[in-house]
Amino acid sequence: MSEKKSVGIVKTETWTFARPPERLKLRCGEELGPIDVAYETYGELNEEGDNAILICHALTGDAHVAGKNSPEDRKPGWWDLMVGPGKPIDTKTYFVICSNCLGGCQGTTGPASINPETNEPYGLDFPMVTVEDMVKVQHALVTRHLGVKKLLSVIGGSFGGMQVLQWAIDYPQMITSALPIASSARLSAQAIAFDEVGRQSIYSDPNWNDGDYYDSEPPHRGLAVARMVGHITYLSDRSMREKFGRSLQDRKTVGYDFGPPDFQVESYLRYQGDSFVRRFDANSYLYMTKAMDYFDLSENHGSLIEAFEFVDSSFLVLSFTGDWLFPTYQSQDIVRALHANAVPASFCEIESDYGHDVFLLDHPALNRTISGFLSQVYTTVGESDAS
Amino acid sequence: MSEKKSVGIVKTETWTFARPPERLKLRCGEELGPIDVAYETYGELNEEGDNAILICHALTGDAHVAGKNSPEDRKPGWWDLMVGPGKPIDTKTYFVICSNCLGGCQGTTGPASINPETNEPYGLDFPMVTVEDMVKVQHALVTRHLGVKKLLSVIGGSFGGMQVLQWAIDYPQMITSALPIASSARLSAQAIAFDEVGRQSIYSDPNWNDGDYYDSEPPHRGLAVARMVGHITYLSDRSMREKFGRSLQDRKTVGYDFGPPDFQVESYLRYQGDSFVRRFDANSYLYMTKAMDYFDLSENHGSLIEAFEFVDSSFLVLSFTGDWLFPTYQSQDIVRALHANAVPASFCEIESDYGHDVFLLDHPALNRTISGFLSQVYTTVGESDAS
Numbered sequence: 145m146s147e148k149k150s151v152g153i154v155k156t157e158t159w160t161f162a163r164p165p166e167r168l169k170l171r172c173g174e175e176l177g178p179i180d181v182a183y184e185t186y187g188e189l190n191e192e193g194d195n196a197i198l199i200c201h202a203l204t205g206d207a208h209v210a211g212k213n214s215p216e217d218r219k220p221g222w223w224d225l226m227v228g229p230g231k232p233i234d235t236k237t238y239f240v241i242c243s244n245c246l247g248g249c250q251g252t253t254g255p256a257s258i259n260p261e262t263n264e265p266y267g268l269d270f271p272m273v274t275v276e277d278m279v280k281v282q283h284a285l286v287t288r289h290l291g292v293k294k295l296l297s298v299i300g301g302s303f304g305g306m307q308v309l310q311w312a313i314d315y316p317q318m319i320t321s322a323l324p325i326a327s328s329a330r331l332s333a334q335a336i337a338f339d340e341v342g343r344q345s346i347y348s349d350p351n352w353n354d355g356d357y358y359d360s361e362p363p364h365r366g367l368a369v370a371r372m373v374g375h376i377t378y379l380s381d382r383s384m385r386e387k388f389g390r391s392l393q394d395r396k397t398v399g400y401d402f403g404p405p406d407f408q409v410e411s412y413l414r415y416q417g418d419s420f421v422r423r424f425d426a427n428s429y430l431y432m433t434k435a436m437d438y439f440d441l442s443e444n445h446g447s448l449i450e451a452f453e454f455v456d457s458s459f460l461v462l463s464f465t466g467d468w469l470f471p472t473y474q475s476q477d478i479v480r481a482l483h484a485n486a487v488p489a490s491f492c493e494i495e496s497d498y499g500h501d502v503f504l505l506d507h508p509a510l511n512r513t514i515s516g517f518l519s520q521v522y523t524t525v526g527e528s529d530a531s
Numbered sequence: 532m533s534e535k536k537s538v539g540i541v542k543t544e545t546w547t548f549a550r551p552p553e554r555l556k557l558r559c560g561e562e563l564g565p566i567d568v569a570y571e572t573y574g575e576l577n578e579e580g581d582n583a584i585l586i587c588h589a590l591t592g593d594a595h596v597a598g599k600n601s602p603e604d605r606k607p608g609w610w611d612l613m614v615g616p617g618k619p620i621d622t623k624t625y626f627v628i629c630s631n632c633l634g635g636c637q638g639t640t641g642p643a644s645i646n647p648e649t650n651e652p653y654g655l656d657f658p659m660v661t662v663e664d665m666v667k668v669q670h671a672l673v674t675r676h677l678g679v680k681k682l683l684s685v686i687g688g689s690f691g692g693m694q695v696l697q698w699a700i701d702y703p704q705m706i707t708s709a710l711p712i713a714s715s716a717r718l719s720a721q722a723i724a725f726d727e728v729g730r731q732s733i734y735s736d737p738n739w740n741d742g743d744y745y746d747s748e749p750p751h752r753g754l755a756v757a758r759m760v761g762h763i764t765y766l767s768d769r770s771m772r773e774k775f776g777r778s779l780q781d782r783k784t785v786g787y788d789f790g791p792p793d794f795q796v797e798s799y800l801r802y803q804g805d806s807f808v809r810r811f812d813a814n815s816y817l818y819m820t821k822a823m824d825y826f827d828l829s830e831n832h833g834s835l836i837e838a839f840e841f842v843d844s845s846f847l848v849l850s851f852t853g854d855w856l857f858p859t860y861q862s863q864d865i866v867r868a869l870h871a872n873a874v875p876a877s878f879c880e881i882e883s884d885y886g887h888d889v890f891l892l893d894h895p896a897l898n899r900t901i902s903g904f905l906s907q908v909y910t911t912v913g914e915s916d917a918s
Contacts (some may be wrong), residue, residue: 172787253689272788332768336796338763340796344756348735348736348753369731369756373548376728381720381858385721390720390830398825400658412729418729430789437794471768527687
């Protein structure tokens with residue numbers, strides 16, 4: 145195995161499209177433009193142009209997948225374990241792309257961006273964006289700006305996996321393979337319920353002010369509670385038991401008060417909430433969770449089997465045993481519908497009791513499975529190029 | 532099987548104790564008094580005084596278990612399916628008691644009650660109360676006020692089951708049998724985390740005002756969000772899928788906005804939140820969740836086995852397959868520790884994928900198991916009385 149290295153220092157770039165008179169037509173019926181797209185790339189596109197991989201980020205992710213944006217950064221990008229020289233998505237071999245989703249708040253146009261019609265932030269005047277719209281923007285970036293004609297693979301976990309499925313449906317000729325991880329063709333009622341709790345928590349914060357808070361105190365308390373509840377759903381009973389159990393936080397006995405946290409798990413959650421509000425916009429949280437709730441390939445196409453009718457990529461569908469937010473049965477539904485269309489689709493349920501977020505951890509079986517699948521797809525592409 | 536009837540119209544009674552100079556010593560070190568205890572009883576105490584059953588309510592329950600308080604009531608008490616003439620806890624045979632927990636808000640002294648030292652509601656001056664304290668109050672009611680010398684059984688689900696365990700430990704000679712349902716000897720990290728989310732949601736509501744809101748608008752929005760997240764944990768992925776799935780609420784397509792709920796599950800949650808705030812006090816929610824978080828028989832006694840050392844009751848421990856808030860392994864921990872002390876303890880995991888709240892539903896296996904256990908215990912008591 146070659147040495148694993150970081151991609152080093154990378155810069156988040158911005159590409160702007162849908163400038164007047166062009167505008168992007170959205171699924172909700174509205175139009176939007178201009179649109180900034182924040183993205184990063186790692187590695188080099190080869191001469192054949194057949195080594196490009198698009199990574200789609202999860203609900204609150206961003207374009208910064210790997211490396212650091214500056215030497216002072218405390219942490220590398222969100223999937224640095226997976227992407228880099230010698231890593232499972234090996235940037236010595238592949239040209240890796242990731243962009244911030246439409247509606248996000250980390251460089252791509254979203255509700256916090258300036259509405260050119262008012263010169264004020266959009267707030268709730270931002271149109272509702274769907275996974276289809278996000279994928280349309282990614283497609284524009286990849287083809288028009290980066291000049292990639294075909295993607296070797298589109299990969300993403302959770303909400304990112306939904307984007308992967310959408311890519312396979314909307315641009316079947318453009319992607320050789322698809323790798324949705326811990327994902328779903330439609331969000332469950334329970335997951336919608338948790339999203340709704342997060343949104344209600346934001347709505348309930350008087351600072352939210354119907355989304356109009358960019359000149360005042362943002363609704364940090366509501367957003368922090370939304371993040372806390374989300375965070376519990378990314379972990380599992382077992383991972384929380386093993387990580388925290390009932391250990392107390394800097395104290396020998398419980399406090400019998402409502403002051404500092406009694407338990408480590410409370411302190412951890414408060415920290416997660418507090419750090420999240422420093423990097424995320426509450427309105428973006430509303431838009432992204434709505435896009436996730438609305439995603440439903442069966443509804444949009446009649447049935448999941450019909451949704452995959454024109455798919456022309458090979459699939460690797462991954463799930464985790466301990467994931468209760470996007471349970472394995474949802475990945476199996478995807479695989480069954482692909483097989484009904486004779487789409488080559490492998491399915492692997494990876495043993496892990498650590499919940500939904502496992503795809504972000506260093507999991508040897510996950511690493512091997514992803515790197516093996518990509519090698520195989522890349523070899524096949526090379527052979528068909530040569531033939 | 533005899534006909535199932537309602538207990539009819541019942542009145543919630545109040546008994547007051549710990550009047551000056553008496554005060555109740557609490558586990559936190561503080562003292563409290565006077566204490567009102569709201570309670571209801573159904574059926575008659577028999578001459579032998581051996582047919583009394585105490586029911587302990589769950590986190591947000593109250594003393595009103597069965598029947599209606601007035602003919603106009605839309606709904607009967609919270610366990611009307613279980614308690615009544617001909618029902619599993621048959622009031623033709625048993626004398627059934629239930630009281631509102633200390634710290635509650637449905638008639639028993641809690642943070643919304645008047646603090647005699649200030650003539651204002653306690654608010655956060657109310658001392659932290661624990662399951663031990665709640666059980667102490669129940670014991671006072673049962674022995675001093677109702678004149679019951681020994682309880683045939685103490686029964687409760689969830690937080691009520693914690694009270695059952697505490698009864699068996701603190702008053703081993705006073706209870707013939709114990710029936711904890713979907714309960715735990717100590718709350719899991721995940722459940723503490725959900726409780727903390729609920730509390731943070733209340734703290735975040737500016738109307739909460741550090742618990743001082745009895746003369747102003749109460750923190751209804753924060754409390755509603757707390758209830759919503761709690762409610763999800765009482766159900767299950769499957770029950771929510773079967774009950775709501777992705778059905779839309781009074782509309783044919785999603786709204787692409789942040790207005791009325793898109794999905795039925797969202798509408799249901801909003802309704803749960805809204806109706807809860809009409810009957811529950813936010814401060815009580817804080818105190819009750821803290822009491823639940825703090826409950827830890829292992830911590831309080833060295834180990835769970837030591838906790839049960841002097842237990843002298845027969846046990847029936849029940850859990851549900853689909854309960855992820857108080858999972859079966861927690862009931863099994865209780866049973867193992869009881870068996871290590873040679874306590875007669877039966878364990879039954881009831882098949883149901885409907886989550887934690889199953890004990891409140893009409894579940895034939897649950898009904899049979901409870902009525903059978905009680906009959907057997909009652910017969911044994913009768914035989915030993917006769918001998």
